Amino acid sequence: MGDLICYCFGYTKEDIEKDYRNNGCSLIMERISNEKKFGNCQCAVKNPKGR
Secondary structure (H helix, E strand, O other): OOOEEEOOOOEEHHHHHHHHHHHOOOHHHHHHHHHHHOOOOOHHHHOOOOO
């Protein structure tokens, strides 16, 4: 398993890089941004570094 970037949704660095290569942009990053806008981000709880 690669380095976990998103503890809320379980995305790795490799997931985001592959998504970018396949789509020309990162749809994963768009999803994360949208989820954060709606308060669905739990990074402070799930990320061991609290961010």
